[in-house]
Structures are given as C-alpha cells and as structure tokens.
Amino acid sequence: MTALRVLVIEDNRDLAANLVDFLAAKGHAVDAAGDGITGMHLAVANDYDAIVLDLVLPGMNGITLCRKLREEAGRQTPVLMLTARDSLDDKIVGLEAGADDYVVKPFALREVEARLKALVRRAQGGSRQQQLQVGDLGFDTGTYRVVRGSRSIDLPPIPLRIL
16 A cells, blocks of 8 residues: 555644654654644645544544534545543544544554554545556556656645646
8 A cells, every 4th residue: 555645633742743753654644733723724725545533632622523524524534533532422422423433542553554544445445546647747646656757756735636
C-alpha cells in the first residue's frame, strides 16, 4: 500500500506528537490539529485518506466534528476515533456519529497504523492505483507522483488537486 495522507486531531500534544512522528517515520504524510475547530477546518479544506479523531477536544468535541464532517460537509473520509472513553455507550455513540473504527487508549502505534490502512483499503473498495498518461506526462493516482519523460516533477498541492 502506498503512503497515506492522515489528519490527527488530538489535544494531548505528547500523544499527537507520538502519532505524527510514528506515522511520518513509516512514510505517511501527517497533519495535526490540537482542537476541534482547527481539525474541522483542515478536514474540509484538504483531502485526507484517513482521520484520527480524539473524542474530547477543545472548541468542538469529536462526536460533533464527526457528525458535521459527514452531514454538513459531506465528507466520507474514514475516521478512526481514538479515545480514553471505553464504555459500550461511548463506542456506540462514536460509531453512530460516523466514525468507521474506535480504538481505546492506551493503544499500540502499529495497531493504529494497521487499522488506518484497513480503513483506507475498505474505503477505496479495493480499487487499485491508476497510472494516467498523456503524451510523455504521467500521473500516478495512488502516489500523486507526476513524471514527464523520465523526470519526476514536484507540484504544490493545488496543481496536484487540479490534475
């Protein structure tokens, strides 16, 4: 599987840093937000493969954020809810709000990565990456890599989205 683009929305700075560092070391592109409002803004303004979402956040809690993401913004980005709340009712509320998976803290970083990969795989319906070609210009939809001839071209995010 190719590298993922992940948004981590977590108010605990140490925990967020651990997640970001681990996922980045595994080759994934990771953005982070320390509150619900910033997280919502990033989730709507960018295209992520998956979102890791804490339940208790300043500004907007994870349940509200997840519902707004699904209902108001129409985003279907897979959401992994990561929280210390471990009651059955909390899990059901999180999943019914639109989370695709629910992991209770403490957790293993490797498990979080494996769950993110599984969520993305299911969300993509097992679709394979596609190589688009026009003349000598190639675009890999799985890795967002652009090649002209044998030369790789680094494009900023907006031209990549247009492409």
